[in-house]
């Protein structure tokens with residue numbers, strides 16, 4: 124099993140996930156490699172969710188030669204993936220390789236960085252576009268965003284997602300999380316499972332994760 128429960132979050136410890144995240148962290152990694160790295164990490168995390176979070180069931184099948192027992196992942200057709208624009212777009216592209224039939228939602232939510240963090244360590248969040256599917260009781264919902272910093276964006280997104288229904292599992296998937304964001308989400312959304320490839324050290328005074336990987340959206344989209 125390459126998912127470890129660290130209390131505040133489950134951590135994806137697969138060697139290829141760590142390797143890929145290290146490439147993403149490096150300042151030498153330019154836009155195309157950065158974007159491809161996020162796609163790759165999304166695919167690895169998708170496979171890890173299948174292996175470490177979802178369940179399998181046995182069933183009898185007929186091969187061309189004989190009847191035998193096979194194993195299938197339960198609920199592959201009941202997966203919903205939410206793309207938090209914009210940095211999650213390549214991450215979600217990778218996740219979709221693991222869950223090609225997922226129903227998808229899109230929400231544009233981003234930090235208003237003009238006023239900085241407030242005294243509580245939070246940002247105002249601008250929500251420009253919301254298109255989420257209905258969520259059913261049997262669903263596994265994965266809300267993907269590579270960066271979980273103060274948790275302001277994800278808290279806003281989760282409020283919108285919860286309005287769409289009550290799924291069997293609600294997962295937040297991040298590449299890098301800060302302790303501050305994990306504390307906030309665990310307090311505000313105790314039933315949400317958080318999965319991250321890394322839990323970093325702290326946030327700097329501008330709300331960036333340290334050591335982190337910088338601004339994921341800017342690096343993937345070549346903006347400043």
Ligand SMILES: O=P(O)(O)OC[C@H]1O[C@H](OP(=O)(O)OP(=O)(O)O)[C@H](O)[C@@H]1O
Nearest residue numbers: 209210233234270272273274275276340
């Ligand atoms: O936990 P928080 O403090 O809310 O920070 C995390 C958010 O910041 C980044 O998005 P950003 O606002 O930079 O938007 P972008 O994806 O368009 O770059 C990131 O992709 C998260 O959505």
Ligand SMILES: O=c1cc[nH]c(=O)[nH]1
Nearest residue numbers: 272331332337338339
């Ligand atoms: O470190 C951070 C924090 C928020 N958003 C990012 O892209 N990076």
Ligand SMILES: [Mg+2]
Nearest residue numbers: 338339340341
């Ligand atoms: Mg950004």
